[in-house]
Each structure stands twice: as C-alpha cells, then as structure tokens.
Amino acid sequence: MREEPLLDIAEVARRSGLAPSALRFYEKKGLIAAAGRNGLRRTYHPDVLERLELITCARSAGLSVAEIGRFLVARPSDADLRDRMADKARTLDEQIGRLTRLRDSLRHAAVCDHEPIVDCPQFKRAVGNVSAPATTPGGSSSRPTRPSG
Incomplete structure (x- = not known):
C-alpha cells in the first residue's frame, strides 16, 4: 500500500478553504498536527483535511476551539x-x-x-x-x- 504524499500548508489551505494563519492557529491549539516541514513550509498528512472538516463544522455549530479540543480527545467515560x-x-x-x-x-x-x-x-x-x-x-x-x- 502506497502512502499518500504530504501536503504543504498552501495546499491544505486551498483544499480546506481556510487561511494558512487558521491552520497555524489550530496547530498551536493542538487541534491539528504538522507532519514536518518542507523547507520553511509546514507539511501535513492528507487526513488532516477530514479533521479540518470536522473542526469547521463544529465551529459553524458554535463550538469554541477549547470545546473542539476537548471533543477531539474525548473518551466514552467523559x-x-x-x-x-x-x-x-x-x-x-x-x-x-x-x-x-x-x-x-x-x-x-x-x-x-x-x-x-x-x-x-x-x-x-x-x-x-x-x-x-x-x-x-x-x-x-x-x-x-x-x-x-
């Protein structure tokens, strides 16, 4: 099985419709994680797009970044x-x-x-x-x- 190539921050921004600054903010808050860097640019695994869809949906529903962060790590016992x-x-x-x-x-x-x-x-x-x-x-x-x- 071939692993998908990493996406740089510009490509993730384009595909997600979010500004690169929003991606950096979500990364700083722990909602997403960069896979590494390509030169000075952050790179992400392609599955970050699904995570960003969830974050965007939750934000549009009125959840705060803190609430989303708690939800993303929630366990059934919470x-x-x-x-x-x-x-x-x-x-x-x-x-x-x-x-x-x-x-x-x-x-x-x-x-x-x-x-x-x-x-x-x-x-x-x-x-x-x-x-x-x-x-x-x-x-x-x-x-x-x-x-x-």
Missing part, C-alpha cells in the same frame, strides 16, 4: 463532556427551529399577495412564531408552523 455536547445539541435544535420558521416566513412573503406584505395576517403570525422556543424531543412537535396563505 460524562461531563457528553453532557455539554448534549446541551449544545439542544441549543442547535432551538436555533434550527427558529431558522426553519424564519425560512418559512420568508417563503410565504415571497409569494404573498397581501399589500403591504408585512401586514399580511399569515406573515405576522409566522414572524411571531420565529422567536418562539422550539419544542423539545418528546414534546408536541418539532415541526414549524407553516404559513397558510
């Missing part, structure tokens, strides 16, 4: 971290619910014939639901109310 991740998942569920209701409100506004659109009763009702808390698993429903008009 009950505290599991509890924090479950809390984060609940927060994301609430955000997803609000964004879904907002999307539905905007979709209604895009086809609404009421003049002005902001005075449309269905739109007002939908917008009022945007900031409402999402129902929790086991609750009545996690589906957003859709405008009907």
Whole structure:
C-alpha cells in the first residue's frame, strides 16, 4: 500500500478553504498536527483535511476551539463532556427551529399577495412564531408552523 504524499500548508489551505494563519492557529491549539516541514513550509498528512472538516463544522455549530479540543480527545467515560455536547445539541435544535420558521416566513412573503406584505395576517403570525422556543424531543412537535396563505 502506497502512502499518500504530504501536503504543504498552501495546499491544505486551498483544499480546506481556510487561511494558512487558521491552520497555524489550530496547530498551536493542538487541534491539528504538522507532519514536518518542507523547507520553511509546514507539511501535513492528507487526513488532516477530514479533521479540518470536522473542526469547521463544529465551529459553524458554535463550538469554541477549547470545546473542539476537548471533543477531539474525548473518551466514552467523559460524562461531563457528553453532557455539554448534549446541551449544545439542544441549543442547535432551538436555533434550527427558529431558522426553519424564519425560512418559512420568508417563503410565504415571497409569494404573498397581501399589500403591504408585512401586514399580511399569515406573515405576522409566522414572524411571531420565529422567536418562539422550539419544542423539545418528546414534546408536541418539532415541526414549524407553516404559513397558510
């Protein structure tokens, strides 16, 4: 089995969409590790791209660099971290619910014939639901109310 060639920092930056400074920052924080250097340039194993996808996804979900660092080394016995991740998942569920209701409100506004659109009763009702808390698993429903008009 042939080992894949190392990628220099510029190639990792290009493929990941992250700035080289972000890669150096993640390395300094222990989230990724360079395989070595080619002259003055850091080199990385190609599997660093998968790790960077996970980091990018976690960052977009609102996890801090410290939280990501703890998650990357977590063991099944880390009950505290599991509890924090479950809390984060609940927060994301609430955000997803609000964004879904907002999307539905905007979709209604895009086809609404009421003049002005902001005075449309269905739109007002939908917008009022945007900031409402999402129902929790086991609750009545996690589906957003859709405008009907």
